[in-house]
Amino acid sequence: xPRYADMSKAELEAELAQVRARYDEMVAxxxxxxxxxxxxxxxQLELSLPMLDILDAxxxxxxxxxxxxxxxxxxxxxxxxxxxxxxLLDDEPENVIVLGNASLTAMYDAMVRLMLFGTQGSTPWAQxxxxxxxxxxxxxxxxxxxxxxxxxxxxxxxMDENGPIMDEVERLVANDAAVKGIWCVPKYSNPxxxxxxxxxxxxxxxxxCAAPDFRIFWDNAYAVHxxxxxxxxxxxxxxxxxxCRDAGNPDxxxxxxxxxxxxxxxxxxxxxAASPANVAEIKRHMNAQxxxxxxxxxxxxxxxxxxxxxxxxxxxxxGALMEPKFRLVTERLEAELGGAGIATWTxxxxxxxxxxxxxxxxxxxxxxxxxxxxxVMTGAGATWPYxxxxxxxxxxxxxxxxxxxxxxxxxxxxxxxxxxxxxxxxLG
Ligand code: PLP
Numbered sequence: 023x024p025r026y027a028d029m030s031k032a033e034l035e036a037e038l039a040q041v042r043a044r045y046d047e048m049v050a051x052x053x054x055x056x057x058x059x060x061x062x063x064x065x066q067l068e069l070s071l072p073m074l075d076i077l078d079a080x081x082x083x084x085x086x087x088x089x090x091x092x093x094x095x096x097x098x099x100x101x102x103x104x105x106x107x108x109x110l111l112d113d114e115p116e117n118v119i120v121l122g123n124a125s126l127t128a129m130y131d132a133m134v135r136l137m138l139f140g141t142q143g144s145t146p147w148a149q150x151x152x153x154x155x156x157x158x159x160x161x162x163x164x165x166x167x168x169x170x171x172x173x174x175x176x177x178x179x180x181m182d183e184n185g186p187i188m189d190e191v192e193r194l195v196a197n198d199a200a201v202k203g204i205w206c207v208p209k210y211s212n213p214x215x216x217x218x219x220x221x222x223x224x225x226x227x228x229x230x231c232a233a234p235d236f237r238i239f240w241d242n243a244y245a246v247h248x249x250x251x252x253x254x255x256x257x258x259x260x261x262x263x264x265x266c267r268d269a270g271n272p273d274x275x276x277x278x279x280x281x282x283x284x285x286x287x288x289x290x291x292x293x294x295a296a297s298p299a300n301v302a303e304i305k306r307h308m309n310a311q312x313x314x315x316x317x318x319x320x321x322x323x324x325x326x327x328x329x330x331x332x333x334x335x336x337x338x339x340x341g342a343l344m345e346p347k348f349r350l351v352t353e354r355l356e357a358e359l360g361g362a363g364i365a366t367w368t369x370x371x372x373x374x375x376x377x378x379x380x381x382x383x384x385x386x387x388x389x390x391x392x393x394x395x396x397x398v399m400t401g402a403g404a405t406w407p408y409x410x411x412x413x414x415x416x417x418x419x420x421x422x423x424x425x426x427x428x429x430x431x432x433x434x435x436x437x438x439x440x441x442x443x444x445x446x447x448x449l450g
Contacts, residue, residue, distance in 0.1 A: 023361030053396030103320035107293035109330025160405030176407035215370020
Protein backbone atom coordinates (compact mmCIF):
# COMPACT_ATOMS: atom_id res chain seq x y z
CA UNK A 23 0.00 0.00 0.00
CA PRO A 24 1.46 3.45 -0.90
CA ARG A 25 1.63 6.10 1.76
CA TYR A 26 -1.51 8.21 1.75
CA ALA A 27 0.67 11.32 1.76
CA ASP A 28 2.19 10.27 -1.58
CA MET A 29 -1.15 9.59 -3.31
CA SER A 30 -2.78 11.97 -5.76
CA LYS A 31 -6.25 13.37 -5.11
CA ALA A 32 -7.75 10.96 -7.64
CA GLU A 33 -5.99 7.99 -6.01
CA LEU A 34 -7.19 9.08 -2.58
CA GLU A 35 -10.74 9.40 -3.88
CA ALA A 36 -10.61 5.91 -5.35
CA GLU A 37 -9.25 4.55 -2.07
CA LEU A 38 -11.99 6.35 -0.14
CA ALA A 39 -14.71 4.85 -2.35
CA GLN A 40 -13.29 1.37 -1.76
CA VAL A 41 -12.88 1.82 2.00
CA ARG A 42 -16.35 3.33 2.34
CA ALA A 43 -17.89 0.39 0.48
CA ARG A 44 -16.13 -2.03 2.86
CA TYR A 45 -17.29 0.00 5.84
CA ASP A 46 -20.91 -0.05 4.64
CA GLU A 47 -20.70 -3.81 4.32
CA MET A 48 -19.43 -4.05 7.90
CA VAL A 49 -22.24 -1.85 9.21
CA ALA A 50 -24.75 -4.12 7.45
CA UNK A 51 -23.32 -7.14 9.32
CA UNK A 52 -24.67 -5.72 12.60
CA UNK A 53 -21.70 -6.89 14.66
CA UNK A 54 -21.59 -6.60 18.42
CA UNK A 55 -17.96 -6.67 19.55
CA UNK A 56 -16.21 -5.05 22.47
CA UNK A 57 -12.61 -3.84 22.80
CA UNK A 58 -13.38 -1.16 25.38
CA UNK A 59 -12.11 -2.31 28.77
CA UNK A 60 -9.19 -4.34 29.98
CA UNK A 61 -11.13 -7.30 31.25
CA UNK A 62 -9.76 -10.84 31.36
CA UNK A 63 -11.45 -13.29 28.98
CA UNK A 64 -13.62 -16.17 30.13
CA UNK A 65 -10.71 -18.53 29.41
CA GLN A 66 -8.47 -16.49 31.72
CA LEU A 67 -11.06 -16.48 34.51
CA GLU A 68 -11.29 -20.25 34.26
CA LEU A 69 -7.62 -20.52 35.22
CA SER A 70 -8.53 -19.46 38.75
CA LEU A 71 -11.65 -21.57 39.23
CA PRO A 72 -9.77 -24.21 41.27
CA MET A 73 -9.18 -21.49 43.86
CA LEU A 74 -12.87 -21.62 44.70
CA ASP A 75 -12.53 -25.24 45.81
CA ILE A 76 -9.70 -24.50 48.25
CA LEU A 77 -11.95 -23.31 51.05
CA ASP A 78 -14.97 -25.40 51.87
CA ALA A 79 -16.66 -26.25 55.15
CA UNK A 80 -14.14 -29.03 55.75
CA UNK A 81 -11.05 -26.84 55.12
CA UNK A 82 -8.79 -25.51 57.84
CA UNK A 83 -9.80 -21.85 58.02
CA UNK A 84 -7.09 -20.85 60.44
CA UNK A 85 -4.22 -18.64 59.30
CA UNK A 86 -0.69 -19.67 60.22
CA UNK A 87 -0.64 -17.28 63.18
CA UNK A 88 -3.76 -18.91 64.61
CA UNK A 89 -6.21 -16.27 63.35
CA UNK A 90 -9.67 -17.71 62.72
CA UNK A 91 -10.32 -16.30 59.24
CA UNK A 92 -14.07 -16.67 59.72
CA UNK A 93 -14.13 -13.99 62.36
CA UNK A 94 -13.43 -10.27 62.83
CA UNK A 95 -9.91 -8.92 63.19
CA UNK A 96 -6.48 -8.37 61.63
CA UNK A 97 -6.49 -4.89 60.12
CA UNK A 98 -3.48 -5.30 57.82
CA UNK A 99 -3.79 -8.90 56.60
CA UNK A 100 -2.91 -12.44 57.58
CA UNK A 101 0.81 -13.30 57.30
CA UNK A 102 0.50 -15.65 54.32
CA UNK A 103 -1.44 -13.00 52.34
CA UNK A 104 1.19 -10.39 53.26
CA UNK A 105 3.87 -12.66 51.79
CA UNK A 106 1.83 -13.16 48.62
CA UNK A 107 1.23 -9.43 48.15
CA UNK A 108 4.85 -8.63 49.04
CA UNK A 109 5.93 -10.78 46.08
CA LEU A 110 3.56 -8.84 43.85
CA LEU A 111 4.65 -5.45 45.21
CA ASP A 112 8.36 -6.31 45.24
CA ASP A 113 8.64 -5.50 48.93
CA GLU A 114 8.97 -7.05 52.39
CA PRO A 115 5.86 -8.52 54.08
CA GLU A 116 6.27 -6.13 57.03
CA ASN A 117 5.82 -3.14 54.70
CA VAL A 118 2.59 -4.53 53.22
CA ILE A 119 -1.00 -3.76 54.18
CA VAL A 120 -3.47 -6.22 52.68
CA LEU A 121 -6.66 -4.41 51.76
CA GLY A 122 -10.03 -5.14 50.15
CA ASN A 123 -11.01 -6.31 46.71
CA ALA A 124 -9.63 -3.50 44.49
CA SER A 125 -6.50 -1.39 44.28
CA LEU A 126 -8.52 1.47 42.82
CA THR A 127 -10.39 1.78 46.11
CA ALA A 128 -7.04 1.70 47.90
CA MET A 129 -5.71 4.55 45.76
CA TYR A 130 -8.87 6.59 46.21
CA ASP A 131 -8.71 6.07 49.98
CA ALA A 132 -5.03 7.03 50.05
CA MET A 133 -5.74 10.23 48.13
CA VAL A 134 -8.72 11.09 50.35
CA ARG A 135 -6.56 10.60 53.47
CA LEU A 136 -3.95 12.98 52.07
CA MET A 137 -6.66 15.52 51.33
CA LEU A 138 -8.20 15.20 54.78
CA PHE A 139 -5.18 14.69 56.99
CA GLY A 140 -2.00 15.56 55.04
CA THR A 141 0.89 13.25 55.73
CA GLN A 142 3.74 13.05 58.23
CA GLY A 143 2.61 16.32 59.78
CA SER A 144 1.93 18.31 56.59
CA THR A 145 -1.10 20.54 56.07
CA PRO A 146 -4.16 18.59 54.86
CA TRP A 147 -4.14 19.09 51.12
CA ALA A 148 -7.82 20.02 51.03
CA GLN A 149 -6.94 23.12 53.11
CA UNK A 150 -4.49 24.36 50.46
CA UNK A 151 -5.61 26.83 47.80
CA UNK A 152 -4.82 24.29 45.08
CA UNK A 153 -3.46 20.80 44.64
CA UNK A 154 -1.88 19.70 41.36
CA UNK A 155 -1.01 16.22 40.15
CA UNK A 156 1.23 15.02 37.34
CA UNK A 157 -0.46 12.64 34.92
CA UNK A 158 1.79 10.83 32.44
CA UNK A 159 -0.14 10.58 29.17
CA UNK A 160 -1.60 8.58 27.67
CA UNK A 161 -2.70 7.13 31.00
CA UNK A 162 -5.40 5.29 32.95
CA UNK A 163 -8.77 7.05 32.92
CA UNK A 164 -9.78 5.95 36.40
CA UNK A 165 -6.66 7.54 37.92
CA UNK A 166 -7.80 10.77 36.33
CA UNK A 167 -11.33 10.30 37.65
CA UNK A 168 -9.98 10.13 41.22
CA UNK A 169 -8.21 13.48 40.79
CA UNK A 170 -11.20 15.07 39.10
CA UNK A 171 -13.60 13.87 41.82
CA UNK A 172 -11.40 15.40 44.53
CA UNK A 173 -10.78 18.70 42.73
CA UNK A 174 -7.10 17.99 42.10
CA UNK A 175 -5.81 19.85 39.05
CA UNK A 176 -4.22 17.48 36.58
CA UNK A 177 -1.13 18.33 34.55
CA UNK A 178 -0.39 16.02 31.61
CA UNK A 179 3.23 14.94 31.17
CA UNK A 180 4.36 13.18 28.00
CA MET A 181 5.70 9.64 28.11
CA ASP A 182 8.03 7.63 25.94
CA GLU A 183 8.98 3.96 26.03
CA ASN A 184 11.01 4.53 29.23
CA GLY A 185 8.24 6.20 31.25
CA PRO A 186 7.42 9.87 31.85
CA ILE A 187 9.74 12.45 30.28
CA MET A 188 11.78 13.24 33.35
CA ASP A 189 13.13 16.65 32.26
CA GLU A 190 9.53 17.81 32.19
CA VAL A 191 8.61 16.11 35.49
CA GLU A 192 11.64 17.61 37.26
CA ARG A 193 10.83 21.06 35.90
CA LEU A 194 7.22 20.89 37.09
CA VAL A 195 7.95 19.66 40.62
CA ALA A 196 10.95 21.90 41.28
CA ASN A 197 9.29 25.27 41.78
CA ASP A 198 5.61 24.68 42.43
CA ALA A 199 4.73 23.40 45.93
CA ALA A 200 1.14 22.83 44.79
CA VAL A 201 2.36 19.88 42.71
CA LYS A 202 1.84 17.08 45.23
CA GLY A 203 2.32 13.90 43.29
CA ILE A 204 2.36 11.77 40.18
CA TRP A 205 0.55 8.68 38.90
CA CYS A 206 2.91 5.94 37.81
CA VAL A 207 2.11 2.56 36.25
CA PRO A 208 5.73 1.41 36.14
CA LYS A 209 5.34 -1.86 34.30
CA TYR A 210 3.43 -2.51 31.07
CA SER A 211 1.81 0.86 31.59
CA ASN A 212 -1.87 1.42 30.80
CA PRO A 213 -2.17 1.98 27.84
CA UNK A 214 1.29 2.21 26.22
CA UNK A 215 2.78 -0.94 27.70
CA UNK A 216 5.95 1.01 28.57
CA UNK A 217 8.13 -0.22 31.42
CA UNK A 218 9.98 2.46 33.36
CA UNK A 219 13.74 2.45 32.91
CA UNK A 220 16.09 2.38 35.91
CA UNK A 221 17.04 5.97 35.14
CA UNK A 222 13.42 7.14 35.29
CA UNK A 223 12.86 5.34 38.62
CA UNK A 224 16.04 6.85 40.10
CA UNK A 225 15.15 10.35 38.92
CA UNK A 226 11.61 10.10 40.33
CA UNK A 227 13.05 9.04 43.66
CA UNK A 228 15.76 11.69 43.78
CA UNK A 229 14.23 14.78 42.11
CA UNK A 230 14.05 18.01 44.06
CA CYS A 231 10.39 18.67 44.90
CA ALA A 232 9.08 22.01 46.15
CA ALA A 233 6.40 20.05 48.07
CA PRO A 234 8.07 18.16 50.93
CA ASP A 235 5.07 15.80 51.06
CA PHE A 236 5.22 14.96 47.33
CA ARG A 237 3.92 11.41 46.73
CA ILE A 238 4.46 8.92 43.92
CA PHE A 239 1.40 6.70 43.49
CA TRP A 240 3.16 3.57 42.22
CA ASP A 241 0.35 1.50 40.72
CA ASN A 242 1.98 -1.79 39.81
CA ALA A 243 -1.23 -3.19 38.33
CA TYR A 244 0.66 -5.28 35.75
CA ALA A 245 3.66 -6.38 37.83
CA VAL A 246 3.59 -10.01 36.71
CA HIS A 247 1.49 -9.75 33.57
CA UNK A 248 4.00 -10.78 30.89
CA UNK A 249 3.03 -12.44 27.63
CA UNK A 250 6.13 -14.62 27.67
CA UNK A 251 7.06 -17.00 30.50
CA UNK A 252 10.59 -15.63 30.10
CA UNK A 253 10.10 -11.85 30.58
CA UNK A 254 12.63 -9.54 28.99
CA UNK A 255 15.48 -8.18 31.08
CA UNK A 256 14.32 -4.61 30.40
CA UNK A 257 10.93 -5.39 32.00
CA UNK A 258 12.45 -5.76 35.47
CA UNK A 259 11.54 -2.52 37.25
CA UNK A 260 13.88 -1.03 39.80
CA UNK A 261 12.25 -1.04 43.26
CA UNK A 262 10.94 2.46 43.93
CA UNK A 263 11.20 1.84 47.69
CA UNK A 264 14.93 1.16 47.48
CA UNK A 265 15.46 4.07 45.05
CA CYS A 266 13.61 6.47 47.39
CA ARG A 267 15.54 5.25 50.44
CA ASP A 268 18.85 5.56 48.57
CA ALA A 269 17.94 9.10 47.51
CA GLY A 270 17.10 10.16 51.08
CA ASN A 271 13.34 10.40 50.37
CA PRO A 272 12.13 7.24 52.11
CA ASP A 273 8.48 8.29 52.44
CA UNK A 274 7.96 9.59 48.90
CA UNK A 275 6.22 6.54 47.40
CA UNK A 276 3.05 4.51 47.99
CA UNK A 277 2.87 1.18 46.14
CA UNK A 278 -0.43 -0.39 45.10
CA UNK A 279 -1.40 -3.66 43.47
CA UNK A 280 -4.03 -6.35 43.34
CA UNK A 281 -4.81 -9.81 42.09
CA UNK A 282 -7.62 -8.45 39.90
CA UNK A 283 -5.99 -9.66 36.69
CA UNK A 284 -4.40 -12.69 38.33
CA UNK A 285 -7.54 -14.30 39.75
CA UNK A 286 -10.93 -12.53 39.62
CA UNK A 287 -11.43 -8.78 39.05
CA UNK A 288 -13.73 -7.49 41.74
CA UNK A 289 -13.17 -10.60 43.86
CA UNK A 290 -9.42 -10.46 44.26
CA UNK A 291 -7.14 -9.10 46.96
CA UNK A 292 -5.57 -5.63 46.88
CA UNK A 293 -2.63 -4.32 48.87
CA UNK A 294 -0.41 -1.32 49.47
CA ALA A 295 3.24 -1.21 50.50
CA ALA A 296 4.99 1.79 51.97
CA SER A 297 7.77 2.97 54.24
CA PRO A 298 7.48 2.10 57.96
CA ALA A 299 6.40 5.69 58.75
CA ASN A 300 3.73 5.65 56.05
CA VAL A 301 2.52 2.16 57.00
CA ALA A 302 2.08 3.33 60.61
CA GLU A 303 0.21 6.43 59.48
CA ILE A 304 -2.08 4.52 57.11
CA LYS A 305 -2.90 1.93 59.78
CA ARG A 306 -3.73 4.68 62.26
CA HIS A 307 -6.28 6.14 59.86
CA MET A 308 -7.59 2.75 58.74
CA ASN A 309 -8.29 1.86 62.34
CA ALA A 310 -11.23 4.26 62.21
CA GLN A 311 -12.42 2.85 58.90
CA UNK A 312 -12.29 -0.94 59.23
CA UNK A 313 -11.87 -3.85 61.61
CA UNK A 314 -10.33 -5.95 58.91
CA UNK A 315 -10.82 -7.09 55.33
CA UNK A 316 -11.93 -10.42 53.88
CA UNK A 317 -9.51 -12.91 55.43
CA UNK A 318 -11.18 -15.94 53.83
CA UNK A 319 -10.37 -14.44 50.44
CA UNK A 320 -6.83 -13.69 51.61
CA UNK A 321 -6.41 -17.30 52.76
CA UNK A 322 -7.81 -18.71 49.54
CA UNK A 323 -5.50 -16.52 47.44
CA UNK A 324 -2.42 -17.23 49.55
CA UNK A 325 -2.99 -20.97 49.30
CA UNK A 326 -3.91 -20.97 45.60
CA UNK A 327 -0.88 -18.92 44.58
CA UNK A 328 1.39 -20.67 47.07
CA UNK A 329 2.12 -17.37 48.83
CA UNK A 330 3.66 -15.98 45.66
CA UNK A 331 5.72 -19.00 44.70
CA UNK A 332 2.96 -20.10 42.30
CA UNK A 333 2.54 -16.70 40.66
CA UNK A 334 4.97 -17.16 37.76
CA UNK A 335 3.44 -20.46 36.65
CA UNK A 336 -0.10 -19.13 36.93
CA UNK A 337 0.75 -15.95 35.04
CA UNK A 338 2.47 -17.95 32.29
CA UNK A 339 -0.96 -19.52 31.62
CA UNK A 340 -2.51 -16.04 31.39
CA GLY A 341 0.34 -14.95 29.12
CA ALA A 342 -0.22 -17.92 26.80
CA LEU A 343 -3.84 -16.76 26.33
CA MET A 344 -2.93 -13.09 25.91
CA GLU A 345 0.07 -13.35 23.57
CA PRO A 346 -1.83 -14.57 20.48
CA LYS A 347 -4.36 -11.74 20.89
CA PHE A 348 -1.72 -9.04 21.07
CA ARG A 349 0.14 -10.63 18.18
CA LEU A 350 -3.06 -10.59 16.15
CA VAL A 351 -3.68 -6.91 16.95
CA THR A 352 -0.22 -5.76 15.99
CA GLU A 353 -0.10 -7.99 12.90
CA ARG A 354 -3.44 -6.67 11.69
CA LEU A 355 -2.43 -3.08 12.32
CA GLU A 356 0.79 -3.64 10.40
CA ALA A 357 -0.93 -5.43 7.53
CA GLU A 358 -3.74 -2.91 7.13
CA LEU A 359 -2.11 0.37 8.12
CA GLY A 360 1.64 -0.24 8.01
CA GLY A 361 2.13 1.18 4.54
CA ALA A 362 -0.29 4.10 4.69
CA GLY A 363 1.89 6.14 7.07
CA ILE A 364 -1.13 7.42 8.98
CA ALA A 365 -0.74 5.76 12.39
CA THR A 366 1.63 4.37 14.98
CA TRP A 367 1.01 1.92 17.80
CA THR A 368 2.83 0.27 20.68
CA UNK A 369 3.93 -3.35 20.70
CA UNK A 370 3.81 -4.30 24.39
CA UNK A 371 5.42 -7.34 26.01
CA UNK A 372 2.84 -7.48 28.78
CA UNK A 373 -0.12 -5.73 30.38
CA UNK A 374 -3.55 -5.28 28.87
CA UNK A 375 -3.41 -2.60 26.18
CA UNK A 376 -2.06 -1.35 22.89
CA UNK A 377 -1.87 2.42 22.55
CA UNK A 378 -2.80 3.65 19.08
CA UNK A 379 -2.00 7.06 17.58
CA UNK A 380 -4.02 7.97 14.52
CA UNK A 381 -3.85 11.21 12.50
CA UNK A 382 -4.44 14.29 14.68
CA UNK A 383 -8.11 15.17 14.83
CA UNK A 384 -9.47 11.71 13.98
CA UNK A 385 -9.68 9.67 17.22
CA UNK A 386 -13.26 10.67 18.04
CA UNK A 387 -14.35 10.06 14.48
CA UNK A 388 -12.68 6.62 14.42
CA UNK A 389 -14.32 5.55 17.69
CA UNK A 390 -17.73 6.81 16.45
CA UNK A 391 -17.35 5.00 13.14
CA UNK A 392 -16.41 1.79 14.95
CA UNK A 393 -19.40 2.08 17.28
CA UNK A 394 -21.75 2.49 14.32
CA UNK A 395 -20.24 -0.67 12.86
CA UNK A 396 -20.85 -2.55 16.14
CA UNK A 397 -17.37 -2.36 17.69
CA VAL A 398 -17.13 -0.60 21.04
CA MET A 399 -13.71 0.92 21.77
CA THR A 400 -12.55 2.87 24.83
CA GLY A 401 -13.88 6.42 24.38
CA ALA A 402 -11.49 8.73 22.52
CA GLY A 403 -9.93 11.15 25.00
CA ALA A 404 -10.22 8.69 27.91
CA THR A 405 -6.45 8.36 28.09
CA TRP A 406 -6.07 12.05 28.88
CA PRO A 407 -7.01 14.08 32.00
CA TYR A 408 -10.54 15.51 31.78
CA UNK A 409 -11.14 13.27 28.74
CA UNK A 410 -9.39 15.90 26.65
CA UNK A 411 -6.78 14.60 24.24
CA UNK A 412 -5.63 17.89 22.68
CA UNK A 413 -4.50 16.20 19.46
CA UNK A 414 -7.59 13.95 19.35
CA UNK A 415 -5.29 11.16 18.17
CA UNK A 416 -4.95 8.51 20.91
CA UNK A 417 -7.10 5.39 21.15
CA UNK A 418 -6.66 2.59 23.68
CA UNK A 419 -7.08 -0.90 22.24
CA UNK A 420 -8.05 -3.57 24.79
CA UNK A 421 -7.75 -6.99 23.13
CA UNK A 422 -8.08 -9.27 26.18
CA UNK A 423 -11.82 -9.90 26.41
CA UNK A 424 -13.00 -11.07 22.97
CA UNK A 425 -12.12 -14.54 21.73
CA UNK A 426 -9.56 -14.57 18.88
CA UNK A 427 -12.13 -14.91 16.07
CA UNK A 428 -14.10 -11.90 17.37
CA UNK A 429 -10.93 -9.91 17.85
CA UNK A 430 -10.02 -10.61 14.26
CA UNK A 431 -13.37 -9.22 13.10
CA UNK A 432 -13.09 -6.24 15.43
CA UNK A 433 -9.63 -5.37 14.09
CA UNK A 434 -11.00 -5.55 10.56
CA UNK A 435 -13.59 -2.96 11.50
CA UNK A 436 -11.14 -0.82 13.46
CA UNK A 437 -8.51 -0.59 10.72
CA UNK A 438 -11.22 0.16 8.15
CA UNK A 439 -12.50 3.00 10.37
CA UNK A 440 -8.98 4.41 10.74
CA UNK A 441 -8.53 4.51 6.97
CA UNK A 442 -11.97 6.02 6.45
CA UNK A 443 -11.38 8.79 9.00
CA UNK A 444 -7.91 9.51 7.61
CA UNK A 445 -9.17 9.69 4.02
CA UNK A 446 -12.14 11.88 4.97
CA UNK A 447 -9.70 14.25 6.60
CA UNK A 448 -7.21 14.28 3.74
CA LEU A 449 -9.94 14.99 1.22
CA GLY A 450 -11.42 17.71 3.40
N1 PLP B 1 -4.60 0.32 37.88
C1 PLP B 1 -4.45 0.19 36.56
C2 PLP B 1 -3.28 0.84 35.89
C3 PLP B 1 -5.40 -0.48 35.81
O1 PLP B 1 -5.24 -0.57 34.48
C4 PLP B 1 -6.51 -1.06 36.46
C5 PLP B 1 -7.55 -1.76 35.70
O2 PLP B 1 -7.66 -1.66 34.50
C6 PLP B 1 -6.61 -0.93 37.85
C7 PLP B 1 -5.63 -0.23 38.53
C8 PLP B 1 -7.77 -1.48 38.61
O3 PLP B 1 -7.31 -2.39 39.54
P1 PLP B 1 -8.25 -2.99 40.66
O4 PLP B 1 -9.14 -3.98 40.01
O5 PLP B 1 -7.30 -3.60 41.63
O6 PLP B 1 -9.02 -1.85 41.26
